[in-house]
Amino acid sequence: MKLIKRLCGILTTTLIVNSLAACNVNVNVGNKNTYIKEIKIGVTLYKQDDVFVSTITKNLEEIAKEKENEGKYKIIINIVDAKGSLINQSNQVDKFVAQNYDVICVNMVDRTAASMIIDKAKSANIPVVFFNREPVEEDMERWNKLYYVGAQAEQSGELQAGIIMNAYEKDNRIVDKNGDGKIQYVMLEGEPGHQDALIRTEYCIKTLTQKGIELEKLADDTANWQNAQANTKMTQWIKNFGNKIEVVFCNNDDMALGAIQALENSGLTEKPLVVGIDGLPKALEAVKNGLMIGTIINDSKKQASAIFNIAYTLATNGDVNSVEGLEKGKYIKTPHTQVTSENVDLYLENKK
Template identity: 50%
Template sequence: MRKRYGVMAAVVLLLIFGGLFYQRLKGEETEHKKSIRIGVTLYRGDDSFINTIRSNMEEQAKEYEKKTGIKVVMEVVDAKGNQNAQNSQVDRFISLGYDAICVNMVDRSMASNIISKAMDADLPVVFFNREPVEEDMRRWEKLYYVGENAKESAVLQGNILVEAYRKDPASLDLNGDGKVSYVLLEGENSHQDSLIRTEWSIQTLKDGAVPLEKITGGIANWDRSQASAWMEQWLKEYPDQIEVVICNNDDMALGAADALERSGIKRPVKIVGIDGTPQGLEGLRSGKIFGTVQCDNREYASVIFKIAAAGSLGQDVKKEVTLYQDKYYECSQKAVRAE
């Protein structure tokens, strides 16, 4: 009996010390890791906001290399709006042994397939800009999301117009009929930010006692040229009625401004966007658009990269970035006006 207990005790001690030795080896492996590989897949590389995030992430990678001495191999690929193409890109990252992946989903409702493959490969995933549904995000502890609070964006956008109306109602009610007549340019039908931005921009205007009248609206898929085409059509149909153009992002706001400029109409139609892209801010400075909501793009990219880098090294992400619910990060925003 004593001999049996002695053998059992020896086995237990062996397991304990073996586990400690393994953890020490893993710690040394992480500590001495000289390079990390991060794959980034974008829903569409020609989106101005996403392209700005990509550029800032590449800058973050360079700064990280200088600071830590750890080489960063970061491959960025464009899914061009095709979810099947994006799935294949993720498969490739996994097959090549990448340490982490950052995914700007084409279709947020289709994240489950990518998550399953990442779980099998024990690969951390940082989703950004397009948030997977909550059920998918709960599936695993190594899933993260970085984005903006869409309601906050919309309320800030709406308040730009509310403040303008309170200061001078005639600045929005151009024909003096007691109503502010607007058109609406929306992103995608299925994008959560588009739906929320639309709802709360209008609600903020109503809450601010701005007398609204909707003329029409259209889905422009965040795209400048599509927005321009819609606006050109509306200016022909309602040449003297449009007073305000509310847009879910800056690219669409600039598209509306392009059409207004081409039309030769000189009425001071107010156009507002969201994102604060470099192009949007330039449009603001030149007077093409009246206001936007600026996201801190550098903060946005920095957080995505920090999470991916920490996950690549097996570090505790929560020690590097303050997250809520251990998964989510919302970037700071501010309203920016032409003045």
Template identity: 35%
Template sequence: MKKFKKFLAIAISVMMIAALAGCSSNGSGDGGKDAIKVAVFLYKFDDTYISTVRQSLQSIQEENKGNVTFEFFDGKGDQATQNDAIDTALQKDFDLLMVNIVDIGAGQTVIDKISAADKPVIFFNREPKTEELKSYDKARFVGTNAKDAGILQGEILADIWNDKKDTIDKNGDGVLQYVMLKGEPDNPEAVARTEFSVSTLKDKDIKVEELGLQVCNWQQDLAQTAMEAWFSKYGDKIEAVIANNDGMALGAVAALQNQGYNDGKDKYIHVVGVDATEAAQDYINQGYMSGTVLQDAPAMAKALYECATNMASGKDAVDGTSYKYDDTGIAVRIPYAPFIKK
């Protein structure tokens, strides 16, 4: 009888341990709570800034093991490819979608797809129209205020004009001759950065003359080609290069370096970008570029994670966080900051 009781006690203990182990393996180790599953759609993996956001999200996943899993989908710069990936993901058990949309003009189509599946979605970085986002009560946006990047670019150049005018107004005519490298024709970020970088200079009573504007679709190689053509035509009559992102700024620097400029020696044309990528920061610190605007990828990823955690559990995106909506009531804005040589 004693042996039977001992056997029964051991058996019960084993069963209890197994049950506890089962609870632990089915959840995140915090009482059986399942990790939220997030499908992340990127407009293309090889964009420098977007790849940094991706790496930041992967770091968050590592730091929060058992709480969140991200699965990434490469749109390859093609909206049809991204649409197919979204259709496939909506058939799976993802709790939430994050969409860095390829073509902003496809915003309503993508929102309608996700709305029909009744899944919460956070658009980020590339912003659909506000009225489209508001058409679905489970849609939010996390990004920046596009014009602020342009304003900061203008302020960086204005400071150089006011403090080191001899390095920028080379012909002494009191006019800043510049070329503009634009991201995409109708992309709101590109449009705002282009407009406000120049209007900020004008607001500070600096006369400007545009020698050229080229759409380069955010790509370094296209920007290098454009800069080579401009340099062949204008030479050092170009006093500044304004690029909508660092990739294009680096392309401009490469073209200038091929002509013996911006290599840390005497001949120099001021170049400013946006994103503060690692490569751009290195160029600025070496004296190859004049400045850029920090678009904080880790801060973007953190906001995406916190908002996603809320929305996946049925809460409002900003509930219990330090974030606030702007005047749209649906968008969280991550601030920009200037980056120049220290």
């Protein structure tokens, strides 16, 4: 009889534990809060070695950990690298769908191919938060559970132009080194077709010309956001144009740093001004050391926070329209900050 009671007790305990596990409830240990649910957020990146994109995901993981420490939800952030392959990214989304993820966050390999991802997610009724690479407007209208987090690309181009314009107005010889009344420049562009690359280039040049500053383009080419490619392009331009280059505009900081390396190895007597976008720590150091005239901070923390806030709200059945900064029910675009030698110390301190 005692044996039967013991077996019944074991069976009852097993059933209770299994029931708790099925409901995603953790047993309370000491004074720690229990998790009442497990949230799964899948993140697929076009390339994990993109410096700015990897910064966003690091911030995303930190934000999720802080939220999890509140003790209400167990939060799983699964970040995978598509390595520039749309096929890889499609397969990764398939896995997230098969494993019943609550939300899928996508940094598209090809922003024009978002419909494939959207159809997969819509069939499974899993919301999608796109980031950094904005799908075309027609795709964003395909479903009411699609969101996008990025930055105000027009503003970044305008602010980048502003750095050169301010230097020109302060002392035009700083920029117009040959004194011919116009600025000879080269432009290192991001990936072809990326909305930020197109917009940053357009608004940078347009802003300067609208202010009456005459420009002469010596060369422009894509370096796909990559340091090494920018170094190679810049090395060739130095051979072609030498001291004629007065300004090097770069769609991002990693390319700007690649250009600087080429300039440092060139032996040029008159080095051009280099300006970037993103506010990477190494770029801020370059501004501090006088190797760059300035950069534009593209706030990765704010973007990571926006991605998480949307995903968390959706996963917990909250009101997504209550998420701060959401526009048109699906867009969050963060502002930029201009950085030069005059204020770089403030931002270097914040990066520590």
